[in-house]
Amino acid sequence: MRAQARIVAVADPVRGTRLAAMRGEPPLLPRRTFPSDSEGEVQLHLVGGAAGPLGGDDLRIEIEVGPDARLCVRSVAASLALPGPAGGQSRLHITARVAAGGRLRWLPEPLIGAAGCDHRTVTSIALAEGATLLWREELVCGRYAEPVGDVRIETTLRYGGRTLLRNDLAVGPRASGWSGPAVLDGARAVGSLLVVDPAWSDATSQEPTRCVWMAGPDDGSGRPDSAGGPTGVRRAAPEHSTAAVLPLAGGPAMLVNAVGADPRAVRARLDRLSVRRYVPERTARFRAIPIARVSPAASSATAGDAE
Amino acid sequence: MTGLATLLVLADGRLPAGGHAHSGGLEAAVSSGRLRDLAGLSGFLRGRLATTGRITAAFAAAACVAARTVRAADADADADADAGHDDALDRHRLDALDEGLDARTPSPALRRASRVQGRALLRAGRAIWSVDPAQRDRHHPVALGIVAAAAGLPPAEAAVAGAYGTVSGPASAAVRLLGLDPYGVHSLLAELAGECDRLAALAAARAGDPIDLLPADSAPLLEIGAEVHANWEVRLFAS
Structure with a gap:
């Protein structure tokens, strides 16, 4: 399955922030939600419109936050990476750009790597100087009493054009020593x-x-x-x-x-x-x-x- | 032509570059109870080689390529004043590799440990080979590439020294801290030799890649452990 979601938040003189674009297709469906105290922030939840990511899926999320806009993205439930019917890797590419004065909070529920999965998340965040970010990433190694498949999470953070963080994490059968005392210690x-x-x-x-x-x-x-x-x-x-x-x-x-x-x-x-x-x-x-x-x-x- | 013995000199734990003072996160793992025996050490070394080792090999090879070009350009410049046009580019590459390691080392304690070891290695390199005196404050993998280039070693050998060093240091620290059987510990190192070679070959093949595409595999507990360790008042190893 190939799917793409695109979210663009821009500053609005009345409401603080408005969504200039909010598009998605299953399984990536963004839905506007309303927190009690918004502080001019627009909040939305990603709703999983299908199982997955499944092996073979190619999912892309693009987020743009304009100058002085505030956006918070959450998800309604954990996502479960599963092996696909025809094998193959599932991929999720997340690209986020935040302009000066903009703020992005990315607070989804965890990713669970099921047995036999082969999943790769590639996150690329580009912040202009003066942008604010809160970005959460959580990974669970297998469902209850289940060994995890291969999951790889690659993160790049750029701030004002300079790479501040390049951080990859690999778990599963292909990642040597991942459950040992240097990496996750079980x-x-x-x-x-x-x-x-x-x-x-x-x-x-x-x-x-x-x-x-x-x-x-x-x-x-x-x-x-x-x-x-x-x-x-x-x-x-x-x-x-x-x-x-x-x-x-x-x-x-x-x-x-x-x-x-x-x-x-x-x-x-x-x-x-x-x-x-x-x-x-x-x-x-x-x-x-x-x-x-x-x-x-x-x-x-x-x-x-x-x- | 530089032979294998030069590589042995560079990779020897007895090289006076301060390596013995660092346990590569092993002391923190032992004290926290995560590592108690040979089986634990095996898992520790495999995880460290796949993360820190892979990064060290990649950056040592990339720095060796850049430092060799700088040296060649300098030699040309001595012979012919017109040469050395991309000298500045490769010096810039060394700076960029250094920043690339900053970006791959979120733990401030690990950044300090890497720079301390890099400076010590460059100091040794200046005394032993003809290392550029302008190169003083570098992360350890970049320093290793620079010193290997000065010793006349190719990028793959800089990388293999780097990969091996990330496991040989903690292995000898484990013998000292846990009193493990030295034969058993060295058997683990011998088992990992093939993986060190493989990582070094990969590193040499991709030594010219853009910095953001070089390996960035992280080990969360090495980072967390390093911060905890740096706060201890009494410790046997610097990191």
Whole structure:
């Protein structure tokens, strides 16, 4: 199956943002949805109009966010990569462009790699200088008690023409050592949150304040951390180190990485880290991004720890 | 003509370039309990070779090609003032490769470790071979390509030294940290030799590719572990 979706968001003097284009075809169907507090942001959900991605599928999503427009893209459910009837690889190409002053939040549900699948997601994000981004990517290695097929996720982030991040992740039978202690250590879920905020360019330090977070022994419960110093550095048993905030070189960006036994644990870690005070207070613009609403559970989980 | 012995000198863990101070993420994996025995080490080395090793091989080969061109242009320029027109282009390629590694290393701790090892290798290279004194602050794989070029080695050999180095360092650290059987540990290295050769051949074949198309395979737990490790007050290895 070949399918393409195209979404173009532009600034609107009355509503803040409007959709200049929203096209799709099964299984990529964008639907406008309405959050309670929109802040001039347009939100839409991708609705899966067919099973998949199945082996042989070639899916493309193109997103454009114009100057000062705000767009949030979510999906209604996890997508499940399955082997195709005639074999072959399934491919999903996501291309996103955000203009200066624009903001894109890409917060879909996880991708699950089923046994025998052969899937490749290629993401290419081009931000103009002054654009803001929140980009979540989550992968689950197999359904319940199922070995994962081959999944490869390739991500390129450019900011002002410079490549800030080139990050690929491969799991499955073809990826040597992927479940070993260097890569995932048997974790069945892995996720990342890519955050770009031009306000960090104005900060005195090139790299935002570093923060390492180590989960407590019963992490995944979603409860707020109780211990924490003013620097945001946590001390806990090292055997539970499963997530970190990684400020990127050469631009106002950071990657939050997390692994976990299941997607819920990974989401909890990403959510919790994304609302940490890992940036200096003076970069108030970052705090204005409603990052706490990454997922509905986040706001309650982190409310006690916000200030 | 440079022979195999030069490659052995460059790839030798006893080369005074500070490699012994780094465990390639192994210390963090051991202390966190992720790696306890030979089977764990086998998985660790395979994962590291497929990610960091693949990137190191690709960037060492690409940097070797660029550094050889710069050296050839410099030699031409000495003989004939008109030559060396694409010298600047290849110096720029070395800068771009360095930025390419920044983009492939989200962990600040790993970026620091790579630059520390790159600087130490270039210092050794200047003393041993005729490495360009202007090349000082480079990521380790780029430094390896530059030093290999100065030693007269081809890109594939720079790459094989790079791939092998990403597993031999942690392997010897595992013997020291866990007291594993050295014969067993070296059997693992011998098993991975073929994969090192394969990655090096791939790296040499694609040494001229645009930087964004070079390998970028990541290992989330090496990155997370490096950040955790960098915060310890007492550790045996620098990374």
